[in-house]
Amino acid sequence: MCCYPRDASGFLGICYHLHSRMFLYLFLLTFGLQATVHCVPHNISEGKVKTCHLPQQNSTLYKMPSINADFAFSLYRRLSVENPDLNIFFSPVSISAALAMLSFGSGSSTQMQILEVLGFNLTDTPVTELHQGFQHLICSLNFPKNELELQMGNAVFIGQQLKPLPKFLDDVKTLYETEVFSTDFSNVSAAQHEINSYVEKQTKGKIVGLIQDLKLNIIMILVNYIHFKAQWANPFRVSKTEESSHFAVDKSTTVQVPMMYQLEQYYHYVDVELNCTVLQMDYSENALALFVLPKEGHMKWMEAAMSSKTLKKWNHLLQKGWVELFVPKFSISATYDLGITLQNMGVRDAFAESADFPGITEDNGLKLSYAFHKAVLHIGEEGTKEGASPEAGPLDQQEVPPLHPVIRLDRTFLLMILEKRTKSVLFLGKVVNPTKE
Structure with missing residues (x-):
């Protein structure tokens, strides 16, 4: 299963x-x-x-x-x-x-x-x-x-x-x-x-x-x-990374982090029950990452409810669509x-x-x-050459719908790394402050 x-x-x-x-x-x-x-x-x-x-x-x-x-x-x-x-x-x-x-x-x-x-x-x-x-x-x-x-x-x-x-x-x-x-x-x-x-x-x-x-x-x-x-299966463009972007640690603390950007089709899902947004990103072989962003003030509720059943539910409900995604570059x-x-x-x-x-x-x-x-x-880029991933032309841009969700990981989020073949949770964590190594 x-x-x-x-x-x-x-x-x-x-x-x-x-x-x-x-x-x-x-x-x-x-x-x-x-x-x-x-x-x-x-x-x-x-x-x-x-x-x-x-x-x-x-x-x-x-x-x-x-x-x-x-x-x-x-x-x-x-x-x-x-x-x-x-x-x-x-x-x-x-x-x-x-x-x-x-x-x-x-x-x-x-x-x-x-x-x-x-x-x-x-x-x-x-x-x-x-x-x-x-x-x-x-x-x-x-x-x-x-x-x-x-x-x-x-x-x-x-x-x-x-x-x-x-x-x-x-x-x-x-x-x-x-x-x-x-x-x-x-x-x-x-x-x-x-x-x-x-x-x-x-x-x-x-x-x-x-x-x-x-x-x-x-x-x-x-x-x-x-x-x-x-x-990762596909690259962020280095030229699109914001060198200094706000990340809210808590209500009174904000830090500056590099923020990678991409407009692309992702599997994602808004879990109304747990008040969170889930986004899946694949690696090039046999592994994937799940980023889970709860609504402000709902982290503890989501943490308490997480289980293997939660992962199974997301398995059935994730849907592919255009997303504007912002992911911090951090250690x-x-x-x-x-x-x-x-x-x-x-x-x-x-x-x-x-x-x-x-x-x-x-x-x-x-x-x-x-x-x-x-x-x-x-997590960070390896310095992808500009010529390796050309900018989308006008024809490609026409295929992008004018309205699409924006997922910005600019506050505390959960991160899971999963191995596909064994369905194992390799890594599990919560990023509270991406500037704290």
Whole structure:
């Protein structure tokens, strides 16, 4: 069942013009038990083509988009409450995959709490099918694409005094593309350098020095990351960008931002029930963005109502038509300590002395201490040459209706990045102040 706007292959497509690239990087860090999501590299030119192996197309695969989307909005609402009036930005699917991997090595109430927070009911979803579902999800997301770079994975740095179970090493590599490294945490400086070097390599140098002031007595570190880089299907003209345009942060605060402009046909919809305008923009391959602009004073109402059902409703109601669109050019980043957030959501035992991780190691005392998460987003043109996208001539202008809606993202709006093939919410955020990175 499709949750999101569709094109001819299952998603609603959209014609828009934006020759910019978007870079998004996410890191989930848990000190005490910390892991890294790692994507297995592929090289088509050398004949090494990645394939996704799954025993069978189980029913969990069809439920995962909705379940993961509902977790995304649940986590979003919690972060919004904890960070009022601030930009919100994170990768729901990456966090879901990291927690699912963590549940693989957990037992008893520790496992149950993690899966319940993720939205899975073990009565309806067998554990085996759940992990196979995430295996297929991760493999599909990491599958080679011509014009879209998308990589997600895990890597565990575990104290060299501990002995991970061979079954855990094999299974997390197969199911979650996770690498496990034996690390000497008694040498804090060397351990910190090892982890930072790994992260820098996996993100192609975009994230440098992720971990600072690593503490002593670390048992295991899980670092989760997702790397996304894509081009819009059609370019904004650089010459049409307003270098300084008003953006209302709140009733009393206005900032100046560059504002990109386009008159083009877009799939859009005015949701009267949620008092918001929705606009869809495609990337050149297998991904799309949804911009959601609520009416002034209706952000909290819309936030409270967002769910997978909302995305399904928009899927059916988005209509294509001419729109005058103004989109700010901006960068946004957000860093969270997800430890308290996850505990408030119900993942309690994993951070307590009663934490139970028998699937990872036979050694006792393994628990989560902190959970840090960082996501970064950049939206902007790449300097499209004027000759590459000629101005519309008189004939083209005659085809544009004299009256058409104007959508100007000049106040707080929501942003979602969706992957078409898996119907996954790659990124979810709220842009309150586009000048705050």
